[in-house]
Amino acid sequence: MLHIEPVKAFKDNYLWVFHQLGGTEAVVVDPGDAAPVQQFLASRQLRLAAILVTHHHADHIGGVNELQQYWQAPVYGPASPNIPQVTHPLREGDQLKVAGLALRVLEVPGHTLDHIAYYAADADGTPLVFCGDTLFAAGCGRMFEGTAPMMHASLQKLATLPAATRVYCTHEYTLSNLQFARAVLGDTPVLTARIVAEQQKRAVDMPTVPSTVALELATNPFLRCEDPLVIAALARQGQSQTKPAEVFGALRRWKDTF
Numbered sequence: 687m688l689h690i691e692p693v694k695a696f697k698d699n700y701l702w703v704f705h706q707l708g709g710t711e712a713v714v715v716d717p718g719d720a721a722p723v724q725q726f727l728a729s730r731q732l733r734l735a736a737i738l739v740t741h742h743h744a745d746h747i748g749g750v751n752e753l754q755q756y757w758q759a760p761v762y763g764p765a766s767p768n769i770p771q772v773t774h775p776l777r778e779g780d781q782l783k784v785a786g787l788a789l790r791v792l793e794v795p796g797h798t799l800d801h802i803a804y805y806a807a808d809a810d811g812t813p814l815v816f817c818g819d820t821l822f823a824a825g826c827g828r829m830f831e832g833t834a835p836m837m838h839a840s841l842q843k844l845a846t847l848p849a850a851t852r853v854y855c856t857h858e859y860t861l862s863n864l865q866f867a868r869a870v871l872g873d874t875p876v877l878t879a880r881i882v883a884e885q886q887k888r889a890v891d892m893p894t895v896p897s898t899v900a901l902e903l904a905t906n907p908f909l910r911c912e913d914p915l916v917i918a919a920l921a922r923q924g925q926s927q928t929k930p931a932e933v934f935g936a937l938r939r940w941k942d943t944f
């Protein structure tokens with residue numbers, strides 16, 4: 687049975703570690719810091735069998751060198767000049783199997799140009815995706831390197847994964863993202879219910895992630911660029927975009943200063 691646990695790092699990062707229950711091999715996704723990962727592995731008596739990275743930002747790769755040297759672990763990641771530690775460069779459609787989990791690579795540029803996600807069609811019966819800083823619970827990453835059409839297409843790629851797909855993003859931004867979602871979508875019943883549920887989790891310091899594709903489709907404005915509510919909210923901001931990629935770009939600019 688697959689076990690996936692968040693290792694907290696920095697202010698609000700989650701470094702995901704997965705392993706098979708009863709197994710000895712673990713895999714870490716986006717180790718921005720080595721120390722908390724080492725502590726976690728020691729506490730579970732696990733050995734690091736592989737490192738996966740989604741993109742080149744320091745809070746996702748800062749611990750790679752130390753972990754790689756200590757464990758002699760292969761590093762899977764985008765074929766990117768920004769991440770020289772990668773020993774197994776990956777492209778769209780590539781497949782890998784680590785700690786018993788079969789993953790397929792999705793290229794999702796926008797937050798950075800080199801951003802990839804890892805999708806497992808069957809993780810103990812349900813799909814999952816490790817999507818780094820592309821799709822967040824109720825939001826999405828900032829567009830540091832890509833264009834709005836590029837990032838919109840990447841989010842749409844994630845949005846078309848099966849509805850049950852568990853979404854493992856890498857920051858605890860959910861409550862502030864939901865405030866923005868509410869400003870855009872208004873007090874829809876599904877959004878209101880989510881805000882209550884996520885506030886209850888945060889009140890007892892529980893992560894709000896993973897989310898699911900179904901929940902994101904229902905409550906994440908960045909996946910609802912054709913929703914008349916979104917287009918009307920932009921109009922109230924003096925923005926007249928109606929084409930989905932342009933709606934996305936206007937939403938992202940609005941969120942940047944929200």
Ligand SMILES: [Zn+2]
Pocket residue numbers: 741743746797819
């Ligand atoms: Zn990032």
